[in-house]
Amino acid sequence: MRKIFLFMDTIFNKVDAKGRVSLPADYRAIAKELSTEIVCYRSLSAPCIEGCLEDSLDKLATEIENATDFFSETQDNLTNLIFGDAKRFAFDSTGRIMLTEKLLKHAGITDTAVFVGKGRKFQIWNPQNWEKEEARIRAEVMKNRPTLKAQKEQE
Amino acid sequence: MRKIFLFMDTIFNKVDAKGRVSLPADYRAIAKELSTEIVCYRSLSAPCIEGCLEDSLDKLATEIENATDFFSETQDNLTNLIFGDAKRFAFDSTGRIMLTEKLLKHAGITDTAVFVGKGRKFQIWNPQNWEKEEARIRAEVMKNRPTLKAQKEQE
DNA sequence: TGGTATAACATGGTATTTTATGGGATTCAA
DNA sequence: TTGAATCCCATAAAATACCATGTTATACCA
Numbered sequence: 001m002r003k004i005f006l007f008m009d010t011i012f013n014k015v016d017a018k019g020r021v022s023l024p025a026d027y028r029a030i031a032k033e034l035s036t037e038i039v040c041y042r043s044l045s046a047p048c049i050e051g052c053l054e055d056s057l058d059k060l061a062t063e064i065e066n067a068t069d070f071f072s073e074t075q076d077n078l079t080n081l082i083f084g085d086a087k088r089f090a091f092d093s094t095g096r097i098m099l100t101e102k103l104l105k106h107a108g109i110t111d112t113a114v115f116v117g118k119g120r121k122f123q124i125w126n127p128q129n130w131e132k133e134e135a136r137i138r139a140e141v142m143k144n145r146p147t148l149k150a151q152k153e154q155e
Numbered sequence: 156m157r158k159i160f161l162f163m164d165t166i167f168n169k170v171d172a173k174g175r176v177s178l179p180a181d182y183r184a185i186a187k188e189l190s191t192e193i194v195c196y197r198s199l200s201a202p203c204i205e206g207c208l209e210d211s212l213d214k215l216a217t218e219i220e221n222a223t224d225f226f227s228e229t230q231d232n233l234t235n236l237i238f239g240d241a242k243r244f245a246f247d248s249t250g251r252i253m254l255t256e257k258l259l260k261h262a263g264i265t266d267t268a269v270f271v272g273k274g275r276k277f278q279i280w281n282p283q284n285w286e287k288e289e290a291r292i293r294a295e296v297m298k299n300r301p302t303l304k305a306q307k308e309q310e
Numbered sequence: 311t312g313g314t315a316t317a318a319c320a321t322g323g324t325a326t327t328t329t330a331t332g333g334g335a336t337t338c339a340a
Numbered sequence: 341t342t343g344a345a346t347c348c349c350a351t352a353a354a355a356t357a358c359c360a361t362g363t364t365a366t367a368c369c370a
Contacts, residue, residue, distance in 0.1 A: 003190065004213045009242045014331065018345080022330050026243070044226060060225050078226050092347065095329075117238040118231075119216035134239070137232045141199065169321065173355090177320050247357055250319080 005030050005053075008117035012127065019104065020096045021113050027122065028095050038097070040124070041086040042106040044078065046133070049103045049124035056120055057086060099124075160185045162206075163272035167282065174259060175251045176268050182277065183250050193252065195279070196241040197261040201288070204258045204279035211275060212241060254279075 011024045023038065031038050036055045043050040064079060089097040099109070107113075108126040116123045116130065125133065166179045178193065186193050191210045198205040215237070219230045244252040254264075262268075263281040271278045271285065280288065 004192075004209045006209065006212060006216055006238065006241075008194070008212075008238050010239050016331070020331085025329060045231065056225075082225075094331080094348085096331085098345070116235060117241070118234045119212070119238045120220060121234075123235070134235075137236050140232060141236055171322070175321085180319065245356085249321080249358085251321085251356095253355070 002033050005034065006117065006119050007051075007122035008119075009115075010117070010130075011115045013113055013115065015099070015104070015109060015111055015113050019098050019101075021099060022094070022096050023089075023091050024115050025095065027115065028091060031091075038089045038091070039086050040089055040099070040103060041082055042103060043123065044081065046123070047126075047129060048107045048133075049099070049109075050121060051089075051124065052121040054088060057083070160189065160208075161272065161274050162277035163274075164270075165272070165285075166270040168268055168270065170254070170259070170264060170266055170268050174254050174256070176254060176279075177249070177251050178244075178246050179270050180250065182270065183246060186246075193244045193246070194241050195244055195254070195258060196237065197258060198278065199236075201278070202281075202284060203262045203288075204254070204264075205276055206244075206279065207276045209243060212238070 007027060007030070009024070009026065013022045013024070015021045027038070031053065034053060034055065036053045038051055039054050039057055040049050040051040060079065061083075064076075087100065089099070091097045099113075103124075104110075107124060108129060109124065110126070112127050114125040114127050114130045116125060162182060162185070164179070164181065168177045168179070170176045182193070186208065189208060189210065191208045193206055194209050194212055195204050195206040216234075219234060223230055242255065242258075244254075246252050254268075258279075259265075262279060263284060264279065265281070267282050269280040269282050269285045271280060
């Protein structure tokens with residue numbers, strides 16, 4: 001059994017006419033080894049699909065149960081949005097999932113999907129949008145170097 | 156079980172046509188003993204590849220998880236950049252990893268890779284670039300001797 | 311201490327497996 | 341029964357495991 005579970009790397013995969021996409025092999029391996037499933041929903045902050053393990057959402061649900069006070073009303077609304085939007089995606093024997101129209105539309109994905117690892121989560125982007133987003137982030141991080149350094153030194 | 160794990164030394168290894176490089180034996184030993192894997196990504200500060208143990212990134216992911224709530228956008232950029240770029244590299248029975256085009260290009264590596272130990276991390280350089288970088292660093296450190304001590308203590 | 315045997319390592323080449331992806335066939339539900 | 345979703349098969353490319361060899365470093369012994 002593996003110790004560490006991180007969604008990483010940036011992978012470009014084709015979306016075929018039926019809407020099928022190969023989930024990157026590494027991502028599959030994680031879901032398989034944890035005997036959990038992949039869940040996807042529309043990102044609240046960007047024009048992309050966001051995904052994580054069902055475990056993560058379960059953890060979120062438990063946190064809400066145990067510490068209701070801790071969550072502000074707005075955050076509570078957000079959880080409604082997430083759980084209302086989230087959907088499990090089982091992959092078939094060849095490792096593909098079928099994204100829904102709603103998700104694909106939100107991310108503007110047509111024939112190619114970009115999987116971007118985020119550690120405990122990942123995102124799925126339209127290639128052009130991701131290219132722009134990556135450039136934007138990189139520029140911003142470079143501008144705020146001191147912050148980055150402080151964060152990295154926490155390691 | 157070993158007490159101390161540090162990436163050290165400077166090792167020159169060949170990169171073959173497929174992008175395969177022998178990971179220095181000492182580095183392999185560390186990953187093996189810790190039962191973790193090597194992760195590499197493009198350095199944010201220099202034209203080189205940076206590597207560390209998957210443990211380090213996992214720690215970072217956990218910190219982010221704990222420090223922010225599920226929907227936080229503050230760390231969003233950073234996680235996209237770090238985890239989106241990072242990739243696991245398992246070495247085969249002969250101790251080689253296969254670096255990607257993206258990484259090799261960022262570091263300008265063609266046929267030889269220089270592994271430079273950095274303690275908890277290491278870097279992989281193009282030989283010429285490393286030569287220049289080492290000279291630069293050496294000159295700078297000699298010039299700023301008093302500062303060096305203060306900087307080291309911050310870490 | 312010097313010399314030799316042994317083991318470890320880097321590295322080239324080849325074989326095998328995995329992965330992504332296209333194209334049906336089959337099942338299911340409206 | 342028609343459209344959509346799921347499953348199964350096939351294939352090409354890419355990643356990975358395996359084998360072989362020369363070289364270097366290490367251990368061992370006189």
